[in-house]
Amino acid sequence: MDVRDSLAGVAQECKLECGGRRTPAEKLHITLFFVGDVERATVPRLQSIAGAMSAASFRLDVTELGLWRHNRIVWAGSKSAPPALATLVSDLTRGLAAVGVRSEDRPYVPHVTLLRNARAAPGHTRIAPIAWHAHEFVLVESVAAGGASRYEVIARWPFSGQAEDADFV
Numbered sequence: 001m002d003v004r005d006s007l008a009g010v011a012q013e014c015k016l017e018c019g020g021r022r023t024p025a026e027k028l029h030i031t032l033f034f035v036g037d038v039e040r041a042t043v044p045r046l047q048s049i050a051g052a053m054s055a056a057s058f059r060l061d062v063t064e065l066g067l068w069r070h071n072r073i074v075w076a077g078s079k080s081a082p083p084a085l086a087t088l089v090s091d092l093t094r095g096l097a098a099v100g101v102r103s104e105d106r107p108y109v110p111h112v113t114l115l116r117n118a119r120a121a122p123g124h125t126r127i128a129p130i131a132w133h134a135h136e137f138v139l140v141e142s143v144a145a146g147g148a149s150r151y152e153v154i155a156r157w158p159f160s161g162q163a164e165d166a167d168f169v
Contacts, residue, residue: 004028006130007062007076011114014065014074019119027151028112030060032085032137033092035101042099043139047155049095050139057159058084060110062130067121074118076127077111084159085110088137135159 008025015022035046062076081089086108093103138156142149 003130003132007112007114010065010076010127010130011074014114014118014122017120018067018074018115018122020072020074020115020117022115023113028114029140029151030110030112030132030134032089033096033103035096038101042101043154045099046096046101046139049099050092050137050155051157052095053088053091053137053157055088055091055137055159056084057133057135058082060085060132060134062112062132063127065114065122065125065127066111067118069121072116072118073113074115074122075111076114076130077109081108081110085134 004025007028008022011022011028014020038046060078060082062078064077064079065074066077067074080086089108097103136156136158139154141152141154143152
């Protein structure tokens with residue numbers, strides 16, 4: 001079973017327990033940096049900044065469930081980011097700040113949004129580990145379409161370094 005299938009299964013279990021709207025499997029992702037709305041003319045600068053990043057591939061062990069009450073999102077994630085992920089996020093944040101794109105004012109939490117508009121928190125906070133092996137990162141545009149949204153990949157960059165853990169395959 002692949003990562004998306006595993007996370008989609010967890011999302012389905014959470015939906016039964018918590019209510020809300022499940023994130024479709026094809027939209028499950030880990031956000032490195034939420035850019036928000038930008039002018040079309042800014043996109044090439046974003047691509048240039050992201051393309052200048054040098055990062056090693058990594059494995060994120062997704063083991064935690066939680067609810068952010070303020071926006072009623074049930075998420076799956078990790079208590080901490082692997083060093084390669086933390087470095088990439090930090091470098092992206094610095095690079096984007098240099099061109100006026102500000103980050104959210106909170107610590108980075110590697111997570112996957114499973115449900116929106118949840119009515120309750122999950123009854124448990126631990127799940128069987130799901131190993132997410134990251135080999136690349138992408139710049140994605142969320143395009144509104146008929147009351148929903150779809151994601152379009154604008155650019156992708158493979159990680160240049162080797163994995164930081166010996167179990168990586």
